[in-house]
Amino acid sequence: MALAMGRSMHQSGLVVLHGPSGYGKSMAAAWVKARSRAYYLQLDDFTRSRKVLLKRLGKALGMQLAKSATVDEMADAVMAQLEQSGRPLIIDEADYLETFKLVDSIRSIYEGSKAAILLIGEEALPFKLKEWERFDGRILDRFPAQPVSLPDARELAGLYCPGKVMGEDLLERLVEVAKGSVRRVSTNLERMYEEALANGWDRIDLATWGNRPIHTGEAPRRG
Template sequence: MLQAGLMMKGPVATTNVAAFMGLATKLIERDPTAPGFGVFHGPSGYGKTYASIFAQNKTRAIRVEVGDYWTRKTLLKSILAEAGQSPRGTIADMAEATIRILGDDPGRPLIIDEADRLVDKRMIELVRDLQDKSTAPIILIGEEHLPAKLAAVERVHNRVLDWVAAQPTDMDDARSLAASICPGIAIGDDLLAEIVNRSDGRARRIVVNLIRAGEIARNSGAKALDRRAWGSTEFFDSRPPSPRNIAALARGL
């Protein structure tokens, strides 16, 4: 699981992983008459994609991540390719093939990451057709405003079984991430708390800071690292650096 920008040595069952698995299970085990869409939403960096990859491995889900350049044809081709099929024919042909594959295994979810783009590009109705005709569980992943975007598409909004909001990383999650990223190094709670705070609870930033913590510990030969040992090393907060004074820099000041 080295995708989504999270460099970890093994799967970590964070709060958002558990929440995503709960959503997937609810959709898979739902009553046949219940709606088949689930929505997992939250800010960038909260670990939504990582949670979906974890669930993909556990549920054999078909998972695609919508690109900014995608069309209806690209979406269908990607779903079919992920399902192990060779996409061919017209858009209608591929839609029918997708419906057939999803319908043949209704316990296998379809996970669509970056689903905001489907709404923006007016492609979400195609996904509604896929779900309606196959009855397969479909999980849409997107940013914090995805539910509001879907609210404007009533025929999709009415088919959502549950809405789950991704949560910021807490101390328990941070300890689990530290154990995975920094094996053999005891990261002090004071340093972890500072990392979580400086990272705004965003898992992706926390991972980068934990990688730095591991480097500091290894370079000094330490088996433990706390806030004091971290020293003056900058924390990664994803903020761009301030503009430099080029004239002063050129003079060596």
């Protein structure tokens, strides 16, 4: 997002972050939002029309759009707010834009406001956007989300297990079973912290954890 916000007047301000579910994209969005004062909008299966999209955008921007406002009036108001505020916009679950043919609506909002816009979606999002040539040609950069690493696990341990010492062997195991997913590491750390509190542990390693289960994301097998 910093790249888009610091771009020259001749560069585009559209950026795409893409990757598998659980790779920490929404966590990254929260980090960007906090540090750049970005507006944040998460799409879903109900964002099926330009009118609904604009209403939700208006709400995300802290605006009171008149119930009687037309689509054009709402679009003008949203673009004016983005332009005047100078704040970036994050659109999470952006795959729905392609699903419901709303990609050009976001392109128009970008063109009318020149706001830096970060789209976050699944692995295939960049390929989906290529079908929208006028939008794809305005993308400044595309960033694939990275699988969780041991240094990431250490950072997450500090967030989810405050005051506890996490053994490297246990963190390595969590990264191994996570198969790239930040969410799985976080889920396991939360449970381990609760167990540590319940048992009075100051340190948690593989020996301490013993044969207690570790969440792998696999469905439980029938006995």
